[in-house]
Amino acid sequence: MTSAPTIPDITLNNGVPIPQLGFGTFQIEPKDTGESVLAALETGYRHIDTAEMYGNEKEVGQAVRASGLDRSDVFVTSKLNNGFHAYGDALTAFTRSLDDLGMEYLDLFLVHWPMPAVGDYTETWRAMEEIYRSGRVKAIGVSNFQAAHLRRLFEETSVVPAVNQIEVHPYLVQDELRAFNADHGIATEAWSPIAKGKVLHDPVITAIAERVDRTPAQVTLRWALQRGDIVFPKSVTRSRVEENIRLFDFELTPEDVAGIAALDRGERTGPDPDTFNWVP
Ligand SMILES: NC(=O)C1=CN([C@@H]2O[C@H](COP(=O)(O)OP(=O)(O)OC[C@H]3O[C@@H](n4cnc5c(N)ncnc54)[C@H](OP(=O)(O)O)[C@@H]3O)[C@@H](O)[C@H]2O)C=CC1
Numbered sequence: 001m002t003s004a005p006t007i008p009d010i011t012l013n014n015g016v017p018i019p020q021l022g023f024g025t026f027q028i029e030p031k032d033t034g035e036s037v038l039a040a041l042e043t044g045y046r047h048i049d050t051a052e053m054y055g056n057e058k059e060v061g062q063a064v065r066a067s068g069l070d071r072s073d074v075f076v077t078s079k080l081n082n083g084f085h086a087y088g089d090a091l092t093a094f095t096r097s098l099d100d101l102g103m104e105y106l107d108l109f110l111v112h113w114p115m116p117a118v119g120d121y122t123e124t125w126r127a128m129e130e131i132y133r134s135g136r137v138k139a140i141g142v143s144n145f146q147a148a149h150l151r152r153l154f155e156e157t158s159v160v161p162a163v164n165q166i167e168v169h170p171y172l173v174q175d176e177l178r179a180f181n182a183d184h185g186i187a188t189e190a191w192s193p194i195a196k197g198k199v200l201h202d203p204v205i206t207a208i209a210e211r212v213d214r215t216p217a218q219v220t221l222r223w224a225l226q227r228g229d230i231v232f233p234k235s236v237t238r239s240r241v242e243e244n245i246r247l248f249d250f251e252l253t254p255e256d257v258a259g260i261a262a263l264d265r266g267e268r269t270g271p272d273p274d275t276f277n278w279v280p
């Protein structure tokens with residue numbers, strides 16, 4: 001294949017740079033994780049998104065080491081699982097994630113879900129602040145937080161999250177929450193950016209793909225990048241891993257971007273953060 005493209009960085013609210021395109025690892029079996037993450041790193045990805053919930057942190061860490069890249073050249077995110085929201089549990093879970101990854105530090109650690117009916121996420125966030133102060137993570141953030149959850153953090157805690165990782169794709173454009181994040185200096189990370197494949201046969205997207213001579217996945221990912229979001233598509237298929245990084249040699253018009261955003265139908269592929277209270 002041709003040489004790896006240069007992936008632009010976004011600067012987080014504490015000055016830490018994060019590659020705007022990364023590689024997602026949800027539903028990659030531990031036995032397949034090493035090969036998939038290594039393929040991504042070989043292809044040029046330098047940002048890996050994992051989570052304790054995914055059960056593949058050990059294999060992600062092994063792949064980063066096997067790549068031969070310097071640890072400092074790979075941006076690694078993990079997430080606090082839902083059963084560990086109590087203060088002390090969160091501290092222990094973070095150390096366990098580091099141990100499982102075999103790393104001295106994380107680039108980004110997120111509260112995976114707010115779990116509003118189960119516990120108090122402000123207590124969890126105070127533990128995140130302590131982890132941040134320990135210097136073992138470069139940035140802390142949240143995932144699946146609604147504006148109301150963030151407002152409580154602003155009122156009752158000190159550190160503004162660096163990112164909010166939320167479900168965003170053409171069928172769930174989340175413009176209100178994305179604008180709220182931006183207004184507070186929080187970067188939006190868009191999970192399931194191709195809606196797990198559901199948007200790839202949409203006629204609006206396939207027509208643009210045909211015109212610009214790219215695939216529907218490339219058009220959808222490019223749309224997210226042009227809107228300023230951070231994305232990390234997942235694939236265990238080498239050709240798709242290569243396809244999904246080839247986003248930096250074409251551009252969508254403002255009309256394309258607006259036309260794809262108009263596909264919004266408020267459709268989630270995953271759980272609703274206001275009611276999701278599942279503890280694995
Ligand atoms: N914070 C949170 O709550 C959540 C975070 N995430 C994060 O976001 C990442 C991405 O989201 P995810 O849910 O995995 O879904 P994606 O939107 O990335 O879609 C992944 C699916 O699309 C397929 N696919 C990938 N690339 C292509 C392509 N070019 N053409 C056709 N099909 C393709 C994959 O198949 P195959 O693998 O077979 O090639 C897989 O079935 C996750 O891996 C995870 O890191 C996801 C969900 C929730």
Ligand SMILES: O=C(O)C(=O)[C@@H](O)[C@H](O)C(=O)CO
Pocket residue numbers: 026051053112270271
């Ligand atoms: O992938 C993630 O990060 C998730 O949180 C999802 O797995 C989510 O928990 C889910 O889809 C549960 O059915």
